[in-house]
Amino acid sequence: MKQLKKVLAVTLCSALAVGTVIVPADSDAAAKLKLSAKSITLKVGQTKALTLKKGKKNVTKKAKWSTNNKVVATVSKGKVKAKSAGFAVITAKFGKKCTCKVKVTGSSSNANTSNTGTSTTPGTSTRTVTTPTSVPFNVAPNNNPGGSTTPTTAPTPTEAPVVDDFNFATDCTVTYGEVNKHVEFQINKETTSEDELRDLGYDVNNGVAAKDTLCPTATYTFTKLPDTLTEIQQIPLDKEFGPMAATICAFATAQVDKYNMQNISSCPTNAILDYLNGASRDFAVIDQQFLASSTFPNLRGGYQKCYFDGAEPTNSYTPNEPLTFTLYVGPYYIPEKTMVTGKLRPETHMVLIKFGGDDSERYIDVYQSSKDQKWYSYEDQWKHMGASFKPIQERL
Numbered sequence: 001m002k003q004l005k006k007v008l009a010v011t012l013c014s015a016l017a018v019g020t021v022i023v024p025a026d027s028d029a030a031a032k033l034k035l036s037a038k039s040i041t042l043k044v045g046q047t048k049a050l051t052l053k054k055g056k057k058n059v060t061k062k063a064k065w066s067t068n069n070k071v072v073a074t075v076s077k078g079k080v081k082a083k084s085a086g087f088a089v090i091t092a093k094f095g096k097k098c099t100c101k102v103k104v105t106g107s108s109s110n111a112n113t114s115n116t117g118t119s120t121t122p123g124t125s126t127r128t129v130t131t132p133t134s135v136p137f138n139v140a141p142n143n144n145p146g147g148s149t150t151p152t153t154a155p156t157p158t159e160a161p162v163v164d165d166f167n168f169a170t171d172c173t174v175t176y177g178e179v180n181k182h183v184e185f186q187i188n189k190e191t192t193s194e195d196e197l198r199d200l201g202y203d204v205n206n207g208v209a210a211k212d213t214l215c216p217t218a219t220y221t222f223t224k225l226p227d228t229l230t231e232i233q234q235i236p237l238d239k240e241f242g243p244m245a246a247t248i249c250a251f252a253t254a255q256v257d258k259y260n261m262q263n264i265s266s267c268p269t270n271a272i273l274d275y276l277n278g279a280s281r282d283f284a285v286i287d288q289q290f291l292a293s294s295t296f297p298n299l300r301g302g303y304q305k306c307y308f309d310g311a312e313p314t315n316s317y318t319p320n321e322p323l324t325f326t327l328y329v330g331p332y333y334i335p336e337k338t339m340v341t342g343k344l345r346p347e348t349h350m351v352l353i354k355f356g357g358d359d360s361e362r363y364i365d366v367y368q369s370s371k372d373q374k375w376y377s378y379e380d381q382w383k384h385m386g387a388s389f390k391p392i393q394e395r396l
Contacts, residue, residue: 031055035098038199042073042082042104050078050100052092063094071373073102089200099199166226168234174241175219179328184210219326220245227253229271237374241327243276243366244351247382248307248325250276256296256304264292278369278376280346287380295386303389306357313356313390327353334365348378357389 036051052060060078069088074081082104090100194204202209218241226232235246250272259267274283310320330350348365364381
């Protein structure tokens, strides 16, 4: 009998031990993190509550929430608020990360704003301009000449001050749309992970990410061009396109034959480029010298309007009338970071143009000022726009 009790006791202990092994101590540790939505669309002023769960547990209030574009959308404890038209990416972090793409649309009165107000041209449709969904890297996209565009006409400011002979409200219209681009690049694992890119819709294979994506475009049409600082300042800088559009106008009207190394310090273009730099960098003497020794010589001889539609080497860069060009914003950015010098480099986005003067697209990096929320050219990016062009081909 004692022997039987001993056998039963050993058997019971073994069963308990096996049971302890089978039942996990913390099944929640391996639970998957999931966000209630991968993408949402809101109108300006609307809010949307996102929920983050780890397994069956709601960890929304415990997670760390952030947005990559506070101008477009903000987030607090999962509650997203649409601020202005464009795109943003909301990130929820609770150990691992989950992201949600946010598209914000608005009424026509929000489509194109400036310090002087807005209006809608009668008989035209309006849509707010969009800012691209961003990922933390900066790579050159492959060209997609067959990409389709979907243009809509944006409203123009009505009370812009009339200075000299140019008034933005009557002499310029801006049409916003989208163009399809194929983006493919080698992943920089120091700035982003493959999982983050997959969450953003990229196909990832052998360290390469790729996707077809819609990029916002802006087409500027001028009946007259601004040619002074006060006229250039009428071009709105409330969207990424503004600094490049203003730079193209500045170079198209610059007095390139009048100024050289001896008198460049008095050239009006200095003040224009200094204004377009914002606070990122003063337009120094070395910049003036570059303007006189490189940029202006490249523009002389008929190249100043090479960025406008219709201008080609075969027609001596004679643009179509009215003067028109189209810009687009790439779907990537360089995140804010501290340089080796200790200087803080702001987050920058790339604005590009395809034109007849080069086989490659030209671009400038732009940044948004935290002081006035306007977009400016980052440091000496204007130099890209004054590089050499395809030589004019004389007609036989």
